[in-house]
Amino acid sequence: MKPYLAILIDSFWETVGNKVLWALLLGWSLLLLGLAPFGFISERNFLLSSADITDRGRLVESLAKATQGKGSLAVQAVASHLDEKFRQRLAQTLAGQDSQGQRRITARDLALALNGAIEADELYSDSAFPSAKRRQQTLLPLIEMPRQSMSADELQELNRHLLQLAFPLELRPSRGEQLWIGYAGFKIGEPLSFTRKQIKQFYEPVLLGMIIKLGLGVLAVFVAIVVTSPIIPDTFRSGSLHLLLSKPISRMWLYLFKFLGGCFFVCVNISFVLLGLFVIAGLRFEIWNTGLLACIPLLMFVFLIFYSISALVGLLWGNAIVSVVACLVFWLFCFALGFLHDALLPQVEVWPQIRRIRSIAGELLTVNEKGEFNVWNERFSIWQPALEAEGRRQARTYGPLYLAPQQTIVSKSFHRGSFGRLETSDRKLALIPLGKTREGDSAEPQQLADESPQTVAEARITPVWMSDVGPDLPQQLFNIVEFDDSLLAICRGGLYLLNSDKLELVQATQQGLWGLQLPWLSPSAFENIAPP
Incomplete structure (x- = not known):
């Protein structure tokens, strides 16, 4: 050896x-x-960064209207503490003058401007923020604290929570801590957008x-x-x-x-x-x-x-x-x-797997891992597409849901973009009325074609139904569930219940007048029922 x-x-x-x-x-x-x-470099900090702006367009619109005395009192209170030059830029944006040589208001610009409101001494008032005192663990102790004895960090914490009340959908919730990637004690770039x-x-x-x-x-x-x-x-x-x-x-x-x-x-x-x-x-x-x-x-x-x-x-x-x-x-x-x-x-193996299955009006409906909405075809013993697909990418499909009073199946698909973000061309629900067909003489779901597919290959690519355009979904949606013969949208900004009485009105505005759509007349069919 x-x-x-x-x-x-x-x-x-x-x-x-x-x-x-x-x-x-x-x-x-x-x-x-x-x-x-x-x-990592960690600091207790309540100032905003560009990563904290979740809906730039909506935030710009709300602040621009607030500079003219429109909108909620909370938004007007925040707008009153903005820099005068930035208020002028907001007014020009609202007037449609930002394309004439004016630089577009970015998320970074918004964060810098709102940080001025966070550092303001007198942002809070009972009339502007009536629900603030009900936040007993976060806001009430800060509100009752005398202003003279408050530190700079406590003032920033109070104002940051007030901004969150004014813009629940446009801003990320405050973490109270900001992280940077550092090198030898020096911060690199802006704060990280995650905890x-x-x-x-x-x-x-x-x-x-x-x-x-x-x-x-x-x-x-x-x-x-x-x-x-x-x-x-x-x-x-x-x-x-x-x-x-x-x-x-x-x-x-x-x-x-x-x-x-x-x-x-x-x-x-x-x-x-x-x-x-x-x-x-x-x-x-x-x-x-x-x-x-x-x-x-x-x-x-x-x-x-x-x-x-x-x-x-x-x-x-x-x-x-x-x-x-x-x-x-x-x-x-x-x-x-x-x-x-x-x-x-x-x-081949993952996407065809069934994720959800349910029976509605005698039809067996499924949603697979790819997000495709399918119906069981008894003749060919295959799963047939329920609706015309918007794309071939993986999607997250809400539904199928059922509105019993209206005899309507409801669904909505969001395609997955980069980093798993949900994307779609619009936020309108797809409605499948079961009480009429294209000819209006049957009680079955409306068929897309006059003749059913004759082969298995045709059935795999031919959608079963056509859909009507429904109301817009609220922003920052988590889930949609059936609730009391209606739909409840669970969002970060609250709970939104579908008003069935406005459903036909919304569909009428989608069809338009003499073929012309009138989006400014379209009411919102989802109403916020969450307590303030």
Whole structure:
């Protein structure tokens, strides 16, 4: 056994003596030293940033009207503490003069202007904010506190909560703490738009996953392959082989111990990098994620797979360059196979899965994981599209819901954009009346075509019904539920109940007068029933 241990130790020192590997180790050390000064800078702060503006257009419109004495008293009170130049810009925007050389009011401009109101001494009044004293835990102690004894932070806290009462939908709720990414104690950019809890839940897995997959899973493993690729070809060259085989030993065991010797130092290298990242993430960002340490054996397993290809090719061809090229081709093949798997898996397996199912008026309705609204076709035994699809992207579909008095099915789909944001061309509900058809002589849901599909292929792409245009949904919607023979929209700004009496009026305004739509006459069918 001693000859094999000597071979193992010799291969380790051969790798240690490689200048490229030491250059790599030095590079990782410099990278870790460069990352060490990064960290979070936290301050108790109630001022606004551009990330706190959730609806810029609506906020500009409300403030512009408030400068002319319109709107709620709370909004007028906030507008009265804005800078005079900014008030003029709002007036020009309301008059439609912002396109004539006037710069567009951005979210950053709004945040800076509203920060002046947050720092104002006399923003609160009983008439402007009548519901403020009912907030006994947040606002009442601050309101009853004498102004002379209030600190600057307490004044900002009071005014920030008052701004939230004035603009519940246009501003994010106050966190009382602002986070910055800092470097050596200096703040970088604007405050972050998320909290420490959100970092722990959402951003930490994504960022660490990208670092492991791209930084270590690709770059570090590939460089390790380049460094260790000459070990097997150099071992089995004629001169080296005769020297090693001066004593009778097995070529197979020689190959395996040389292979393990190359893996040993790569394990030391990967462990050094991941331990450094673990310590930096814990000390500087308070992210003590033991998954980083669990990645050491995982990355070693990935390296073993690629190094086995490199060692085998080096044994057959005796060339380190050919070994590296073979590993690169193998990696490209695996990447293409994985990309194809990730691209097809949602469409073939995940999206067709049923998410919700219910029966309405004798029809079996479902919504799948893609957000498609389907109806069971008994003739062909397939799920047929219920409505004409607005697009082919993944969507979030609310419904199907049922208004029993009107005998109407209700639904609405929002497509998922970048970073999971919900997008749509309009916020109008889709209404499927069950009491009439296109000809108006049947009690079944209105069919899109005069003839039903004749083949399975036609049924898969032909929608069952046409829909009428319904009322606009409230902003910042969480969910829609059936409530007391009506619909209840749950939003961040309150609870909105559908007024069934206004439903036909809304549909009439959508059809317009002599073919012309009159949007300014369209009433809101959803009424806020939440207490102030």
